[in-house]
Amino acid sequence: MLFDRVLIANRGEIAVRIIRTLRRLGITSVAVHTASDAGARHVLEADLSHQVPKYLDIEAIVDAALASGAQAVHPGYGFLAENAAFARRCAQAGLVFVGPPPEAVDAMGDKIRAKATVSAAGVPVVPGGAEPGDSLESWREFPALIKPSAGGGGKGMVLVRSAAELPDALESARRTARAAFGDATLLIERYVESPRHIELQILADTHGNVLHLGERECSLQRRHQKIIEEAPSPFVDPKTRARMGSAAVEAARSVGYVGAGTVEFIVDGTTGSYHFMEMNTRLQVEHPVTELVTGLDLVELQLRVAAGEPLPFGQDDVRLDGHAVEARVYAEDPARGFLPTGGHVLALREPDGGAPGGPAPVVRVDSGLVEGGVVGSEFDPMLSKVVAWAPDRAAALRTLDRALARTAVLGVVTNIPFLRALAEHPAVKAGELDTGLVERVLPELLPSADVPADVLAAAALAFHALPRGDDPWEVTDGWRVGERAWTTWRLESRDGVHAVQVRGLPEESAEVRMNDEIVPARIRLGDGELTVKIGGRTEHYLRVRHADTLWLGKDGAAWALTRHLIGDPGDRPGAAAQGDGVVRSPMPGTVLVVKAQAGDRVTEGQPLVIVEAMKMEHTVTAPRDGVVSELAVQAGQPVDMDAVLAVVAGEGAPSSGGAAGAQRPERGKATASRATEPASRSEAISREEA
Structure with a gap:
């Protein structure tokens, strides 16, 4: 019951x-x-x-x-x-x-013990060493992969390619393992070059039944973290599926497993040989792709097994229908090295609908987002999962791309443009996958940090249309005797401050000066939307304004444009002058380790501070040779993005005071941005809005 x-x-x-x-x-x-x-x-x-x-x-x-x-x-x-x-x-x-019995959690939760257990059951494992029996510092077979024994999800895993890298890698892995899992015990394994990561979904009940639901391909990873997963694998044929499935079932049986779990294998993409990597004694993040191709609800089956019911089907009853692909939406900025982001969810659009099993494609979204919610730095940066099903793999990838294009999270920078680029990459579409593919083609996948000219024009037109009132002096049509004047809007984005000129009434008839060309433009402001006609093109954006920042979203991408004070076009709030030695936090988070002290002499690239956010570490290094003249933080201290961490003074530079003048101005304080083109510099100054 x-x-x-x-x-x-x-x-x-x-x-x-x-x-x-x-x-x-x-x-x-x-x-x-x-x-x-x-x-x-x-x-x-x-x-x-x-x-x-x-x-x-x-x-x-x-x-x-x-x-x-x-x-x-x-x-x-x-x-x-x-x-x-x-x-x-x-x-x-x-x-x-x-979930499974505590004994099974213990056996498989410890990677060292798990390898020994499944090896005794005849399941092939990757050669390696483990603490406390082995001295990892003496390992000499490279490349090698360090793993926390008690961990999962790729956290704390470090790839080491030489003996010189080993000490620092072990230190970092132990620190992450202790913080994330409460256990600093590590193991090390021979690293399989260009492997595929393929896992088998298993189910077991209390009546002795153990079976598998086919495999998932999880080879698209970055820093050992899965990004896009699919079922079934484009690499696995029915015979290989049966062999790997049997090995996964035996691994589960070896620990008396009950419930839903996943047995993960490293597979040689050339020979097809496979080795046990680990077993996750829980539901996996990527379980929806298995649900879509099998038509089963894994959570329901977990509940029924936990209630003592037998599995309602056998291995021969399992059928894989069509193809499913899942993309993980993260609060991170690929253009800034995938640093975690955060903020308020100002506007949200998520596609959903359909049912698997028919000829029409299906989109499913598993999400924890809600408009008005806050994405902070204390939890994992994954926000949602967009999952697509179709009768075949090519159609599933196309459906995923369209679904991602219809996804928008305004207020938080996400990795959606990166996911779209990855799903569209020729190697991915061909199914030629391995765990190193993403890193090899990363430059091709990264979105540009530059704001497109069309987006800048749309934002300027939207700002230009907003200040309307009964006072005729508030009308922004630029009317004057002779011809209408241009209004210059200075918009700050992550890549700098941009000047865009507009004249006329955008909702009736306006012009935008783009690349020294004057283009007719018109906009329509809807409920949370913006339609822009520039020249012969029409673009539709999701729109939301927060204080003096306008967020625009289109095709899965999002841009934040903030009204900026008239000044040097190169000015950016919080940006340090080139070579000034000010070291800033690249993300909101917590200072984990301080690796230098005030007065220390350091060299360019030397680690100074380690900042942790969303269970990820980022090492901040010295920007130049010099002396640490100021250290503004200590371990355990929370910091905002762009907060000053330290100052590295060059030879002959003053030993203090460097950070004081470099503090990031408070957002929203410098917002004057609109001025009608003046006849003189004095007129420009008088028309600044503070």
């Missing part, structure tokens, strides 16, 4: 996705949240909610489950999903843990 009430010990898109199944099954859903997450989408959609101090507080989660009358706890993935102590605590409290 299924449960009446289930608590979800997670947040974000996976909590929303679990709620969807609970609602369909008529089961009451209970959400937990921290104080800062009270307005999150999973809280709004759940039937009940309870506040906890933090998502990793086991006792608080168990207390919330008992107080709510829940009979079971679904951990989702991440957080407590692979925590055997949490599974045991649930059992002690009389709660059903919707």
Whole structure:
């Protein structure tokens, strides 16, 4: 008998996705949240909610489950999903843990123990060494891959290509492993060059039934983090699928597994040989592609198995229909080295609809976003997953691209343009994948940091149309005796300050000066939308204004344009003069490690500070040779994007005061931006708006 009430010990898109199944099954859903997450989408959609101090507080989660009358706890993935102590605590409290037995979590959660266990069961494994028995510092077979023994999701994994790199790599991996998983134990493995990452979805019940649901191709990765996944793999044929599936089933049987899990393999793309890499004892982020090609609801099956029911089908009943591809939307900026971003979700558009199994393509979105929500730096940067299904792989990729083009998150910089470029890359379309492909072709995939001229013109026209009132002096048509004057709009973007000239009334008849060419233009301001006709082209944008910043979105891309004070076109708030030695935080986050002190002599490129955001580390280095004249932060301190971290003074430079004059101006304070073309410089000054 299924449960009446289930608590979800997670947040974000996976909590929303679990709620969807609970609602369909008529089961009451209970959400937990921290104080800062009270307005999150999973809280709004759940039937009940309870506040906890933090998502990793086991006792608080168990207390919330008992107080709510829940009979079971679904951990989702991440957080407590692979925590055997949490599974045991649930059992002690009389709660059903919707996951495998604690013993299986222990066996597979420790990568070192997992390799030994599955190897004894006859599953091939990658050669390597492990702590505490082996001294990793003495490893000499390169390239090699360092992994946290207790970790997953690619966090803390470091590729090492020489003995000289090994000490620093081990230090970084141990630090990340301790922070992310509470266990600094590492293992090292021989690195397989140009491998494919293929994983098998398995299911097991308490009646001895274990089966697999086919494979997923997860080779499109960056820094060991999956980006785009698909099912089935374009590389795997039916015979290979059967062999790998049998190996995955044996790996699960070897630890008495129950529930849904994933066995991951490294596959040689040339020979087809495969080796066990790890087993994730939980639902995977990429599980929707398996659901779309099998027609099964994995969360429902998890619940039924946890309630003691047998699996309702056997291995011979599993069929793979069509093809599914998933893209992960992250709060990160590919144009700035994929640094985590954040902000308020000012406007949101997400495509959805359709049902698999028919001839028409299907789009599914698993999302934790809500308009008005805040994307901060304390959680993983993944915001949502856009998933496409079609009868064949080529159609699925085309459907994914169209779905991403219809996705917009204004207020937060995302990786959507990068995802579209990756899905359209010739190697991806041909199915010629390996885990190093993204890094090799990265320059081809990165979106330009430059704002297109059409977008700048659209933003200037929109700003030009907004200041309207009853006072005739507020009309921005530029009327004067003779001919209309040009109005210059200075718009700041991430790549600088741009001057755009407009004259006339944009909603009736206006002109824009673009690249020394005068072009007729007209706009229509709709509810959250902007239609622009420039010359013979018509463009449609999603539009939202926040204070003095206008966000425009189109085809999955988004741009933020802020009205800027009249001044030097090269001026940028917070930008240090070239060579001034001011070191700034590249992202909002927390200072993890300070690797230098005031007065230290440093060389260009030397690590100074390590900033952590969304479980990612970024090392900030010295911009030049010199002396650390100021150190503005300490370990544990939160910092904003572009906050001053340190100042490196050159020879003969003053030893202090460098940072004071370089503080980033507060956003919104310098916003004067509109001035009708004057007859003299004094007139320009008098028309500045502060």
